Amino acid sequence: MIAATIGKTFLKTFNEKTGKNYSAKEFFEMEYFECFYNHPKYMQWVTNSPFVQMKAGQKPELLKSNERKEKLNDLHNKIDEGECDASIAIGFPASELKEFATTSGLVTDITSTTEKDDIYFSWIGGGLGVGVAGGYSIYFDEPEILFDIYKGWHEYRNLLNDSSLHSMRGNQINTWNGQWLSLYYNKYFREDFDFTHLQNRNAISVSEKLIEVNTINWSDLFFEISNKYSKKTVIGYVYSLGQTNKTLGFFPFYFEKAETLKKYYTVLFGEQAAISEAKDYQSLFGIHVKRACELGSIGLQALEPKDLRKYFGNDSNLKLLKPKTGNDEEKNIKSLQKDYENIITYRTYKTWLLAMITKNKEESLEYTAEVAKALHEYRDKASKNDRKNLIDKELLSAKSKKQFLDALVAIVKEVEQDSLQVFKTLRDKVHLMSAEDFGYFVVLLKFDYAYAERERN
Structure with missing residues (x-):
C-alpha cells in the first residue's frame, strides 16, 4: 500500500x-x-x-x-x-x-x-x-x-x-x-x-x-x-481515508507553474505589488482538488482562478468602476476594501489568462489593453448606445471566433481611419488563434475593457 x-x-x-x-x-x-x-x-x-x-x-x-x-x-x-x-x-x-x-x-x-x-x-x-x-x-x-x-x-x-x-x-x-x-x-x-x-x-x-x-x-x-x-x-x-476510502491516483505537481504566475504578476503590476499582494492573489488561484486531478496533472490549468468561468461566452464582466466616497467614513472604508478586492481579482484573472495563451506571450502583455483603449475611443464617438451594445453584447460576448470576427467587421465599417489598423491587426491575430487561445483572449480583452473604463472615469 x-x-x-x-x-x-x-x-x-x-x-x-x-x-x-x-x-x-x-x-x-x-x-x-x-x-x-x-x-x-x-x-x-x-x-x-x-x-x-x-x-x-x-x-x-x-x-x-x-x-x-x-x-x-x-x-x-x-x-x-x-x-x-x-x-x-x-x-x-x-x-x-x-x-x-x-x-x-x-x-x-x-x-x-x-x-x-x-x-x-x-x-x-x-x-x-x-x-x-x-x-x-x-x-x-x-x-x-x-x-x-x-x-x-x-x-x-x-x-x-x-x-x-x-x-x-x-x-x-x-x-x-x-x-x-x-x-x-x-x-x-x-x-x-x-x-x-x-x-x-x-x-x-x-x-x-x-x-x-x-x-x-x-x-x-x-x-x-x-x-x-x-x-x-x-x-x-x-x-x-474515512467511512469510504477514496483514491484519485498519482499526479505530477508542476511547482514551476506557480513561479510562472508570480513572474507574470511581477511583470504586469510591479515587484512591490507582487510581494505585498501575494497572499491575496494567490488565494484566488485553484479549482477544487478533485477537478484539478481530473485534468491529469497539477499545474497551470489546475490553478485556474475561482469563478473565472462565469465570464466566458456572455456579457458578464468585472465591476471595476472607482468607488464614490462621501462623509460616512465606515462606508468609505468598506467601499475601498471592496474596490481593492475587485482590482486583485482583475489582476489575478489577467495573470492566469496571459499565462494560458500559448503563443507570443511576451508580445501579448499589453496588447489587449491597447485594443480595449481603441474600443473605448470607437464607442465614445457614438451618440447612441448602438456601439456600446455591439461591443458588450456581440464582440466581447462571442463564444466563437466567427461571432467575434462578424462583430469586428461591423466595427471596422464605422471606425475612424486612424484606428483602422488596430482592428485589422486584431482581426489577423484572432484568425490565427486556436479555439482554446481565443477563449482566453476574448475574456482577457473583456476585463481590460472594463479596467480601461475605470481609468477613463
Missing part, C-alpha cells in the same frame, strides 16, 4: 539525516508512538485500532502511561499474529472476516504476504499525509518534503500539550501537516513563531469551546512549496 511506500522513503531519509539506523518497528516505538500516542491527547485517530479500543471506563485523555504501553503491545501482538486489515495497517482494506469491508475497494481474493515491517511503515506513512480542503490528503513521494513534514510533528505535539490551550483539538495530524508545510516553506518563516502567528495566518481558529487547525487550500500550499521547489516536479498521491 502507498502509505507503506511513503513510510519506507521517509525512514531511509530519516536514518541518513540523523545518523540513526532504526528499523520500521524501532522508529514506530521510539518516535511515532512517543509523539503520537503516549500523551493524553492523540495526534491521529485510526478507527478500530488498538489505540482507540477502550476497555470499560477508559478514555484516551485519562489513560495512564502503562495503559498506553499496553495498547502499543496489543498492536505488536496483532501484527505478530499476521493481522493486517485497516485497523492494524494504514490504508489497507478493512477486514472481510469482521464485515468491515464496505469501506474497501479493489479487494482481491488472491493470497498475498505482507511483511511485518510494511505494517509499521504504513503507520509511519499515515502520519505524513498532507490534508487539503475538499476532504482529501496528499502523499508527496519526495524525501525532503517528507522529512520536513516530520519536523512539524513535534510542533503539533507542543500545541496539544500546552496547558494554556486546553481546548486544542487532537487527531488532526494530516490537517496540521498541510499548515506546517505552508508555514515552513514561507519565505518569511521564523523558527520562533508563536500561537498568535498561526492565528494571523489563519492556520488556527479559536472559538469559545474549541481550538482547531484549519484545512489549507491545495493551491495555497502549492505556492508555498514552490518557494523551495521552484523547478521541480513531484509526484503526489491524492486520497481520502
Whole structure:
C-alpha cells in the first residue's frame, strides 16, 4: 500500500539525516508512538485500532502511561499474529472476516504476504499525509518534503500539550501537516513563531469551546512549496481515508507553474505589488482538488482562478468602476476594501489568462489593453448606445471566433481611419488563434475593457 511506500522513503531519509539506523518497528516505538500516542491527547485517530479500543471506563485523555504501553503491545501482538486489515495497517482494506469491508475497494481474493515491517511503515506513512480542503490528503513521494513534514510533528505535539490551550483539538495530524508545510516553506518563516502567528495566518481558529487547525487550500500550499521547489516536479498521491476510502491516483505537481504566475504578476503590476499582494492573489488561484486531478496533472490549468468561468461566452464582466466616497467614513472604508478586492481579482484573472495563451506571450502583455483603449475611443464617438451594445453584447460576448470576427467587421465599417489598423491587426491575430487561445483572449480583452473604463472615469 502507498502509505507503506511513503513510510519506507521517509525512514531511509530519516536514518541518513540523523545518523540513526532504526528499523520500521524501532522508529514506530521510539518516535511515532512517543509523539503520537503516549500523551493524553492523540495526534491521529485510526478507527478500530488498538489505540482507540477502550476497555470499560477508559478514555484516551485519562489513560495512564502503562495503559498506553499496553495498547502499543496489543498492536505488536496483532501484527505478530499476521493481522493486517485497516485497523492494524494504514490504508489497507478493512477486514472481510469482521464485515468491515464496505469501506474497501479493489479487494482481491488472491493470497498475498505482507511483511511485518510494511505494517509499521504504513503507520509511519499515515502520519505524513498532507490534508487539503475538499476532504482529501496528499502523499508527496519526495524525501525532503517528507522529512520536513516530520519536523512539524513535534510542533503539533507542543500545541496539544500546552496547558494554556486546553481546548486544542487532537487527531488532526494530516490537517496540521498541510499548515506546517505552508508555514515552513514561507519565505518569511521564523523558527520562533508563536500561537498568535498561526492565528494571523489563519492556520488556527479559536472559538469559545474549541481550538482547531484549519484545512489549507491545495493551491495555497502549492505556492508555498514552490518557494523551495521552484523547478521541480513531484509526484503526489491524492486520497481520502474515512467511512469510504477514496483514491484519485498519482499526479505530477508542476511547482514551476506557480513561479510562472508570480513572474507574470511581477511583470504586469510591479515587484512591490507582487510581494505585498501575494497572499491575496494567490488565494484566488485553484479549482477544487478533485477537478484539478481530473485534468491529469497539477499545474497551470489546475490553478485556474475561482469563478473565472462565469465570464466566458456572455456579457458578464468585472465591476471595476472607482468607488464614490462621501462623509460616512465606515462606508468609505468598506467601499475601498471592496474596490481593492475587485482590482486583485482583475489582476489575478489577467495573470492566469496571459499565462494560458500559448503563443507570443511576451508580445501579448499589453496588447489587449491597447485594443480595449481603441474600443473605448470607437464607442465614445457614438451618440447612441448602438456601439456600446455591439461591443458588450456581440464582440466581447462571442463564444466563437466567427461571432467575434462578424462583430469586428461591423466595427471596422464605422471606425475612424486612424484606428483602422488596430482592428485589422486584431482581426489577423484572432484568425490565427486556436479555439482554446481565443477563449482566453476574448475574456482577457473583456476585463481590460472594463479596467480601461475605470481609468477613463
